[in-house]
Amino acid sequence: MKSAQQRNPWTWVPSISFSQAVPYVAVMMLSTVMYKNLGISNTDLAFYTAWLYLPWVIKPLWSPLVELVGTKRRWIVLLQLLTGACLASVALTLHLPQFFAMSLAVLWLMAFSSATHDIASDGYYMLGLPSQGQQAAFVGVRSAFYKLAMIAGQGGIVYMAGELIKSSGDPAWAWSVVFGVMAALFLLLCAYHHFVLPRPDSDRGHAGGGALWTDFLNTFRSFFQKPGIAAILGFLLLYRLGEAQLLKMAAPFLLDPRDQGGLGLTTSQFGLVYGTIGVCALVLGGLAGGVVISRFGLKRALWPMVFIMHVPDLVFVYLATALPTDIVLISACLAVEQFGYGFGFAAFMLYMILVADGEHKTAHYAIxxxxxxxxxxLPGMVSGWIQDHLGYQQFFIWACISTLPAFFMTARVRIPIEFGKK
Structure with missing residues (x-):
């Protein structure tokens, strides 16, 4: 087996980035569309799928295990095998009487697997690409293939499910086929990584676990002792308060029939306008946000980026009020909103890098x-209940009002004048 230095990173960096995104998309986006197709109410759909975020919330708590036990390469391969098995298990549960509870349990397991896979993969990149020059050179590659997986999942996979539903009239069968195909492809990806991933000499388990756990607790303590920690936590929790609710209800709104206040798109149309055009606009917005920050610095760019992120949420108020039927107009509205979201989210990501900077930057960034x-x-959990009580039009007005805390917290954070400027 070639060493990390000898094996071309192009043989494994793109495929690992792609594999990081697939289970996340399945858990956070495909599950929402699938349950909507299968007749689950917005209240239950939003509440239970929002709980699937929890593994990503608490993943710093078990991150030392990835350091203490085995190699990161082994973690990656085994977790991909587990994820493939979970995808297949979702396919097998959808015709059972208790399909909702059983499929949620499998998705819950897949969420934990995906969150742990992220920890191992992020660490493995730094070991497999030992020089900072290599790491910098492949940052864009990682991002591009992660986004490509999002387009494939939210666009291509959803479109495939819609076409199968159209031809068969059986949503459960259609989604079983989709998850079965995803499982087969993911298991092939796992087998590929088993043979192709390099074995860096530095990728090994650690001795002296007690000292590592002590350091880990000290790392947590130092994070919460940062100056201005209250403003930092408020910004992290509230910056996407409105968007968190809106994103959870976007799919139900676009898919619900017009007599229920939705736009009545087919699943295939949803995959095209939101999963493909919307995600492409999201990517372009993120790229544009990065360019603006590098030109002006985060401090000068932050306020315009906050406005550009949140003001386009008003397009959902327009769509829920006018209920347009023109697919081009709907696509344009969604592209504007997603571009703004990607643009403003770039500022949020860079702010987390600023907060994490220091001795324990990797662990602090995970926190x-x-x-x-x-x-x-948390906002996603209650969004379905709020929508069921308000209707779509009033709900989207409420979501726009919910963006106001982001502006309040933006005024509280402190950013060095030159931070982020190229």
């Missing part, structure tokens, strides 16, 4: 992402 996920999970 930041945990609070970020918590800020998505």
């Amino acid at each position: 930041c992402t945990g609070f970020m996920a918590l800020g998505m999970m």
Whole structure:
């Protein structure tokens, strides 16, 4: 087996990035569309699928295990095998009487597997690409293939499910086929990584676990002793308060029939306009946000980016009020909203890098992402209940009002004047 230095990173960096995104998309997006197709109410759909965020919230708690036990390479391969088995298990549960509870249990297991896989993969990149030059060179590759997996999942897979539903009239069968195909492809990806992933000499378990656990507790303590920690936590939790609710109800709104206040799109149309055009706009927004920050710095760019992220949420108020039928108009509205979300989210990601900077940057960044996920999970849990009581139009007005705390917290955070500027 070639060493990490000898094996071309192009043989494994793109495929691991792709494999990181697939289970996340399945858990957080495909499950929402699938349960909507299978007749689950918005209240139950939002509440139970929002709970699936929890593994990403608490993953810093078990991250030392990935350091203490075995190699990161072994973690990656075994967790991909587990994820493939979970995808197949979802396919097998959908025709059972208790399909909702049973499939949720499998998705819950897959969420824990995916969150742990993220820990192992992020660490493995730094070992498999030992020089900072290599790591920097492949940052864009990692992001591109992660986004490609999102487009394939939210766009291509959802479109495939819609076409199968159209031809068979059986949503459960259609989604069983979709998850079965995903399972087969993911298991092939697992087998590929088993043979192709390099074996860096530095990728090994650690001795002296007690000292590592002590260091881990000290790392947590130092995070919560950062200056201005209250403002930091408020920003992490509230920056996406409105977006967290809106995102959870976007799919039900687009799929619900017009007599129920939705736009009545087919599943295939949803895969095209939201999963493909929307995600492409999201990617472009993120790229544009990065360019703006590198040109002006995060401090100068933050307020415009907050506005550009949240003001386009108003397009959902327009869509819920006008209920347009023109697919081009609907696509344009969703592209505007998703571009703004990607643009503003770039500022949020860079702010987490600023907060994490220091002696324990890797662990502190993981803690930041945990609070970020918590800020998505809690509002998402109640979004379906709120929508069921308000209707779509009033719900989207409420979601826009919910963006106001983000502006309040933006005024509280402190950012060095030159941070992020190229």
